[in-house]
Amino acid sequence: MEQSSVYSNVINSGATAFVDQYYKIYDTNRGYIDGFYKENSAILWNGNPFSGITQFKDFLLKLPVTTHTIQTYDCQPVLGSEKSIMVNVNGEVKYSDQSSKQFHQNFILMPDLEKQGTYYVAHDCFRFI
Amino acid sequence: MADINEIAKVFVDFYYGNFDADRKNLRNVYKDISMLTFEGQQIRGVNGIIEKLTSLGFQRIQHKIQTVDAQPSHPSAGSILISVTGQLLTDNEENPQRFSQTFQLVPDGPGNYFIYNDIFRLCYM
Numbered sequence: 601m602e603q604s605s606v607y608s609n610v611i612n613s614g615a616t617a618f619v620d621q622y623y624k625i626y627d628t629n630r631g632y633i634d635g636f637y638k639e640n641s642a643i644l645w646n647g648n649p650f651s652g653i654t655q656f657k658d659f660l661l662k663l664p665v666t667t668h669t670i671q672t673y674d675c676q677p678v679l680g681s682e683k684s685i686m687v688n689v690n691g692e693v694k695y696s697d698q699s700s701k702q703f704h705q706n707f708i709l710m711p712d713l714e715k716q717g718t719y720y721v722a723h724d725c726f727r728f729i
Numbered sequence: 730m731a732d733i734n735e736i737a738k739v740f741v742d743f744y745y746g747n748f749d750a751d752r753k754n755l756r757n758v759y760k761d762i763s764m765l766t767f768e769g770q771q772i773r774g775v776n777g778i779i780e781k782l783t784s785l786g787f788q789r790i791q792h793k794i795q796t797v798d799a800q801p802s803h804p805s806a807g808s809i810l811i812s813v814t815g816q817l818l819t820d821n822e823e824n825p826q827r828f829s830q831t832f833q834l835v836p837d838g839p840g841n842y843f844i845y846n847d848i849f850r851l852c853y854m
Binding site: 615620641642644671672674675676677678679690702704706708723725728729 | 762764766769771789795797798800801803808810814827831840845850852
């Protein structure tokens, strides 16, 4: 995956680290996925809104075992909230032994003021395509 | 404030309607601080963005929108995050290609928005 640096190398490397870690935890250790979110994170999963990570985690834990294969991801800095990053991911997800499905997922990562130097998922919008 | 799903629908109709009719018309929705990441290529500013969009190698294009999701991205600033998935057909191509596109719209005077963030990708199986 090529990453040019018109916007910012910091943003590119932050997005790379996030994408690597997020789907690794999702596929292998989903019980810890809430560590990426906060209670007020805004989540849409295939059109369904979740009010907060607790409800969303309950839902995710009911999904079969997953394998995500990331095809592309892009990132941009976000206006209005300093140091926030928009990350756009396309890839395939395989649920248990079903055939792979194409998905698109968009995140906004915001700096976590309680844990300096870290980010959390403020927005998450997932779609099968 | 109008319902963001309503704003997203109006925006999506406007954007893809103009894209399919005459891409130059989209000049009004970008600014010098706007960003477009098109198939991984990062472009900043309305001039570069319009140059990119108008230099794409097809004469005709038709977008068919399948899903539109909207979220307030920064409530105090009134900005909106819009995620779109759909299919597109170019020229005489018979097989549609799937795409995803995400925008962040930022208010620009009463009732107006401009595109600050724009990320476009074709999706391959």
